Amino acid sequence: MKAGVVVFPDSNCDRDVMVALRAASGGEPVVLWHKESSVPPLDLIVLPGGFSYGDYLRPGAMAAHSPIMRAVKERATAGTPVLAICNGFQVACEAGLLPGALLRNASLKYVCRDVHLRVEQSQTVFTARYAQGQVVRIPVGHHDGNYVADAATLDRLEGEGRVAFRYVTPEGEPTAGANPNGSARNIAGVFNETRTVLGLMPHPERLADIRLGGTDGRAMFESLVEALA
């Protein structure tokens, strides 16, 4: 699998995700600088976490208009899988690759802790190594992760099986207490129409090695390698 990781000014999870990709694939990801206007042939594009452009205007808004994103959108439209994590999810929404938007957390607090997620859709290149309905533990670290979309959009996402992950209790219940940021319907991640773009606020790359305290994130990178290698 040949993966490319986009780096914006103030991306800060690009190296972490490259470690996880390397561990899963054995291959070396390429770095895609935000000022570049084309991307080489790739099997996967990653939009990593961070605070691109200092979160000015709105998180992800400036990055969504950087030169590299025009090329990323073209590739995504042509079917190249895009994994958009945390700030990458915000960028993908701002760029129109995914529906909805991410607002300030309902608590107004930055939240940084492990959360439990239920795998809502395991029939994708990102999630094939997870079981449908499996509960996994993955960290979040964000100030603006409150997913919103209008009711019609949310209904469509649910109806089309495009909710990827939901915040749940360790027992798998999507309660208000299990929701770290106020997201609509406890949604932690969504797919585009073809399920080739995944955006999620939690960081699978941060628990993809036992030395980091857990490995629940590893299956996402293994799923991608299996599907795209």
Next chain:
Amino acid sequence: MKARVHITLKDGVLDPQGKAIGDSLRRIGYTSVSGVRQGKLIELDIDEKDRRRAAAEVERMCKDLLANPVIESYAIELDGVG
């Protein structure tokens, strides 16, 4: 020409910052406050003397970058020559 763009969260979109401001105002005695919405103001200097063209240009800026139509609405105010 100067343009001011007022950006606010759409009706129905939860505004936790506005809510926190309202809670604070009531706590310090301003009990008449029944709602607060927080927005932002963007001031632009535009090299354009024609009012209509300036308005159309700012409208495009709002759609392209300044506002996110999923969550925000905007109002444009122009002043200066014209």
